[in-house]
Amino acid sequence: MRWLLRLLGLIVVLALLAGGALMLLPSDRIARLAAGQFEAATGRAMEITGSVRPTLWPRLGVRTGPVQIANAAWSKQGPMLQAKGLEIGVDLGALIGGDIRISKVEVLAPKIVLERRKDGTGNWEFSPPATAKAPAADTAPAGKSGGVRAFSLDKGIISDGSVLWIDHATGQRIALDKIDATLAIPAFTGPADLQLTALANKRKMTIAGKLDAFADFLAGKVVGSDLTATIGGSTIRFAGKLGTAPVAAQGDLDMTLVDPAALVAILGAAAPDLPRGLGHDKIVAKGQVTLAPDGGLHLRNGAVTLDGNSMNVAADVTFPAARPKINARIGAGALDLSALTASGGGGTGSGTGGGAASSGWSKAPIDASGLKAADAEVDLTASSIDLGLARLGKTHAVVTVENGRAVVQLKQLSAYGGGVTGEVVANARSGFSTAADLTVSGVSMQPLLTDLAGYKRLIGTGDMRLKLLASGNSLWALTHSLSGSGSVKFGKGELVGLDLVGMLRTLNVNYVGAGKKTIFDSIGGSFTIKQGVLSNNDLAFAAPLLTAKGAGTVNIGGQSLDYTVTPTALTKADGTGGLTVPVKISGPWASPRFGIDAKAIADEKLKVEKKKLEQKAKDELAKKLKVTPEGGQSTEDAVKKKLEDEAKKGLLNLLK
Structure with missing residues (x-):
């Protein structure tokens, strides 16, 4: 939003000159002076073609033909802004008194290119030439507005506009069309109100917002804000504090995202197809959020619903490496995660469970790409979990994900009347x-x-x-x-x-x-x-x-x-x-x-008969040798003992 407000503020330079010279200078002279003043303030060339006509009724002001503002020198996307024309109205009474009160600024069919280089430099960052004159005495103090002269605006209008956002660092590219917006700044240091509608990838988008201190926000400071955005059936509302240099926020978030993957695609980013039960169809979140200057996102007292699964969440999302890192504590009631194993569910025909159909295990591919989307350390407690293949009772698990590898440590897991501990x-x-x-x-x-x-x-x-x-x-x-x-x-x-x-x-x-x-x-x-x-x-x-x-x-x-x-x-x-x-x-x-x-x-009968025959043979041998087992001795052992004794006697006889 800051780029839009700053641009409108700089365009007001045109009204400053037009108001003072309205009756004294020819139209082309007004255009040249206005363009020169704009370039002195921003370092960017402004080109006004066609006629520049003063207006007396219904308001004092000026109308221009087509307007073009040069892009940053490093950009290859053509002009930063092209518009069919501008209409600017000023309050004559305020102007005579030395104040600049803009009653209307309308930009007709603007085409705006916003671009950020890989090093983070944005084409909206204006750099006045070193030879530019110091600001006039009535310019807002440095740090209050980024050097833009103080003004007020009853109504700023953009009609039938378009914005192309290009981020060379991430490859993100977002196109907004059919933009209609209104902006009101009753006092330069006071609040500002914005209403905007547009089409994002053919889906209607609206933004309604209020900033508590326009000049401070223009200078990049943190100010009170209340912003609501809708895209299709998705709504995001933030009420708290917001700053842009660097981007930072702290406040209450109330968010409902319908078809999150499609929403992310609208915004020009690639996202994994979330499984059902984990936000595939709908994400609802409420809580206190902090967006840190380093890009980290922190949620406290969060109430999150992913599809039909509701949970209380405290989480931190940081960006220490190539992937986001998620640290979270999650408490939930009954969780239905059966979709995680649905690809292997086969069917539920007679004699089969969720895991195996009568025709065999499913050959449907398992999509585990979500494990590579982010690293994580998550402490989860739930009253029950339905995994499709199995149903779990009260669960306490610690999940660690690193570079596509997830480890689940089961601290407590009640299942099927018993308990499970260990690691998966x-x-x-x-x-x-x-x-x-x-x-x-x-x-x-x-x-x-x-x-x-x-x-x-x-x-x-x-x-x-x-x-x-x-x-x-x-x-x-x-x-x-x-x-x-x-x-x-x-x-x-x-x-x-x-x-x-x-x-x-x-x-x-x-x-x-x-x-x-x-x-x-x-x-x-x-x-x-x-x-x-x-x-x-x-x-x-x-x-x-x-x-x-x-x-x-x-x-x-x-x-x-x-x-x-x-x-x-x-x-x-x-x-x-x-x-x-x-x-x-x-x-x-x-x-x-x-x-x-x-x-x-x-085979068993053969073994028994074999044993009987063996025993019978042993008994016959014992009978012939006149051997009688003694003291629990087996027939086989008694025969062996008899033979050993006879051998010893024979040996002694030889030695005599």
């Missing part, structure tokens, strides 16, 4: 990868596995230790590259859709499906994961009527199983004996196949 990493520096080092305690497994993988057959509370690593730009790629290790331990629970006791009792594999279940006391085991395939060989299963061991693989990437559970039922009191029947589980985990492992039964 998401890295977008080169492709996308993720890692987790987590300790899970007391988590209800059925809802967790349903959300993560659509698996609903395990009911129970579990503890887990997980260390995982995956890379890829889709959920399909991540699950197929997954590697790591871990362990699990479950307390009492159920296996739904499988009756192991019934299978053992009847040797019938049809004890599966709706209404079937196996109640257990505990399950425990460890596993490794390589290329998306989980391997386990030490599963221990304890139930009221049976025990079981398990070994096999779970293909996480392929969503399938190849696993054998070997239960033993109806054992003796001392744990021996009983019926053992291996059960093979295979196929897709959404609808696995169950079968009796006949080969394993045959």
Whole structure:
């Protein structure tokens, strides 16, 4: 705004001369003198073509033909200002009394170019020639107006104008068209009011504002202000203090941004496509803001809503390097961040959860470009978080983002009736990868596995230790590259859709499906994961009527199983004996196949028969050698002892 006010102030020079010489000098002489006075005050050439006509009615003043003001010497954009003409009116009574009161300044169809070099120099920074005369006695004191002579303005008008903003440091380029603006400055050292409408990228923009002290603002000082801007459906209001040399502000902000990415594009800057839930559609913010002279932005007592997620925020945005740095403390209620994993959501068909469709994991690309937009240190607390793939309860996490790599430290995380601690990493520096080092305690497994993988057959509370690593730009790629290790331990629970006791009792594999279940006391085991395939060989299963061991693989990437559970039922009191029947589980985990492992039964039977034959042979040998086991000694050991004794006797006989 400052450039507009300063330019209008300098154009008033034209009225100063016109008012005094209106009846005495010819029009072309007025134009030359006015242009000369303008150049002496600014160091820029002003060219007035066409006629310059004095006016007596309805006000004393002057009208000009086309006007042109030269740009800075370093600019290649042509004139700084071109206009079809000016109309300036002065208050004759005030002029006779020695005051300059401008009743009207109208600029017709101006085309204004505002340009900033890479070193920060603006083309609106005027430099009067060194030979220019000192300001007249009635010029406002230095520091009050930047050297512009004191005046007042009843009404300044810009009609059908345009502004082109070019910033060579950032590459930003903004074009405003159809500008209509009015400016009122009743007293040079008093308040100023501005009303402006324009089109920005074919969207209507309005600015309404009031400055408490015009002369101080013109000189770059901090003054009271109340400004409201609207673009499309977005509104920004700032009430506080504002200065321009350097740009600084402090006050209350009330902001509603609709379609923020499109809004930023209108303003000539590139912005990442924010995920839904994090400001993709709408950002609402209220709070006390400070814009520091170094460009840092600080928010206190902030109330921020990103799409439907509301939170209290205290934040600082600084610019120490190539990317902004965000430091923030955020407190929130229920957060819906399900859109962050929506690309991998697949579907929610029968037997699947949010993470995996029945046809497999989604190959839709994961967009993690937002991790490179800024560095950050964020302390977040929330009553709950919906991540789409998983639902979390009360959460306290510290998020650190540096050069596209985010680390989430879980200070407190309640989920599925239990708790999770540890660390999760998401890295977008080169492709996308993720890692987790987590300790899970007391988590209800059925809802967790349903959300993560659509698996609903395990009911129970579990503890887990997980260390995982995956890379890829889709959920399909991540699950197929997954590697790591871990362990699990479950307390009492159920296996739904499988009756192991019934299978053992009847040797019938049809004890599966709706209404079937196996109640257990505990399950425990460890596993490794390589290329998306989980391997386990030490599963221990304890139930009221049976025990079981398990070994096999779970293909996480392929969503399938190849696993054998070997239960033993109806054992003796001392744990021996009983019926053992291996059960093979295979196929897709959404609808696995169950079968009796006949080969394993045959192998086990063969082992038993082999042991019986071996024992029979040992017994026959002992009988021939007249060996009787003593003191719990096995037949095999008794035979060995007998043979050793006979060998010793033979050796002694040889030595006699």
